[in-house]
Amino acid sequence: MEPTCCRFRTSTRRWGRFPISPAGLLTVGLPVLLAAIWSATPARASHEETPAWRLVKERCSLCHYLNRQEAKFAPSLQDLFKREKLRNGKPVNDQTVSEWIAEGSANMPSFRNTLTPEQIESIVNYLKDHPPLDPWR
């Protein structure tokens, strides 16, 4: 038997017949067919999570608020790059923040064995450039 999908007994919701009449097929279907063949547009979805966002969500936000001043399990990361110094006294820049993520601290695990240098760079860029988020994150 031929493999099939989506041939349901009665429901036309979502999986039903494509609602087009024969006249519609002639007047609409043919141009659509030709247009579909001639204009090969990219099929990528534009609204999926970015890798950087996913890293920040999974690796930072469990312990840090990103847009609230108070501490969660650890100090807030809101406006991190607008601060003069980190808590270890070093100036806030790409290198010192990357080092902190890689080395950790007394209250933060070291991510050097978990994240690649490229992933750490990606997190730093996100923290530096991302617009404000919902205040409870």
Place this chain on the structure above:
Amino acid sequence: MTRNYQFLFVFLTLLGIVSCSAPSPSERFSIRGTVTAAEGPLEGAYIGARGGNSTFTTYVMTDGRGQFTFRNLAPGNYLVFTRISGFRTLEKENITVAEASGTTADFQVEPETDYMKLVEQASNSELLESFPGTQQEKEALFSRCDGCHGAYYIAKSRFTEKDWLLIVSKMKSAMTTPVGDISPPGRRGRTVEPGEEDYFRPGEERLRTDDESIAEYLARIRGPESPDFPIKFQARPTGELTRAVVTEYQIAREWTLPHDVLVDPRGRYVWYAEWRLNYFGRIDTETGEMKDYPIPGRDDRPPGFLTLNWDHEGNLWGGQLWSGRAVKFDVKAEKFLGSWDVPQEWARTGTVGVCRHAAHPDGPVWIDDALFGKHWILNPETGKAVEHDTKGSRFACDSKGNIYSLKHGEQGGVIKTEPGTRKMVEYIAPTPNADPHRLTLDGEENVWYGDWEHAKITYVDTQTGTVTEYDALTPWSRVYNAVGDAVRKIGWAVPHVSDRVMKADANTGQVVEFPLPSKGHAVRNVDIDMAANPPALWFVNQRNGRIVRFQEYVE
């Protein structure tokens, strides 16, 4: 030949040119192809298809000959890709589907060798099965961590024992509620002391769930120098278990963590609530359009909702967690109608129950704070919420006004409370210490619920009073909620992180499970669309911010 017939002749000729090679409408396919590996055609392999910029992706599986078929896709360009555990993902872009003719896309797949990609392909259950260590060590981990985090976080990490201890010990601080969310400043509990870590499974002393034991185990399996362990994937499905179609709708919002999903009784739309944001969302199942509805909440409280329910006028009610409110929303007018606070600062009012058939005579709106064991009955007209005593939590209401709620403990199960008299009838589960989490009523007003701890679908026949349990097949499962198809006498659930759909046939007692194409579901409630044929299930993929539709298909 009249002019009309001449037109018809020309039309039919043109139609024949356009569709001369197309099969009849009932056999029309959009995309089909074969998936082959070195060992030959692959059965039970998922293939996805997503239209350009579409909000949703459709998946089907290959049959015994390695063939897949997408039918009735809208014309356009598609990205078609493989999603097969253990194999590298292959993509084909710009696969063009025309109205009148199908197209083909064949795939020759090779084993995946990138370890982190293999981890991403594994379900929570597969990772736990693959972890080195004893059953007891895994059970301790499952008890202590898995309800919130899932095994993937562990599998993707490498920390020293000192750092694992740092991470694990934070989970029992006053910042965390027993249900895993962050306590707001005004409602902090107390930090659990060393030696008290068994709070998820009190009394099970054989499990070493203290911080030090968990950290030592984690450092052994995922320390800086631990060898990568081989990942044991479950066998791909065969035969009837390959006959499913899955549609995933991607929510575009950052921080999305969808919780409850409900099918609109008027058809066409599906609604969901955000767990950590003050939003409702709507999916148009005909166009795929997704719409957001911001809902007011207290600015000084964490945002988010837990339950959604329909009232007898077709309005949606949501339990707004830390805002301590019940929220009413008019889905026809797409309008927020109001919210009502319970008379308690820092209430966590996740569960709001209303009756779908009529306003309940004892009070239209029932609100639970399950975390602190408080219950209120709300009259929205007066705005008054009165505290009441009940043995049960959660809420389902039948057409006679009987309220069904869930009861934990040694004699756990379902409590039925009759309207007016408040007379209670208990349906006790066969398994002691039942852990029911959410219940639904089927079309014949029998109760289905999920037993979280014991990973069961439980079915209560309200006519005979019999209680029947069905075990999930996949190890390391938990079941939050279950729904029933009263016509076919079938119960459905999507166990929390097993990434599988569970089907329990009450006629035969047989349980089967279908795999899902993606991982990270963390499913809470499941709704069933009985207007679809066969009925379709709706649930969330929480980690990936998606709303998922699952449906078996018939040939």
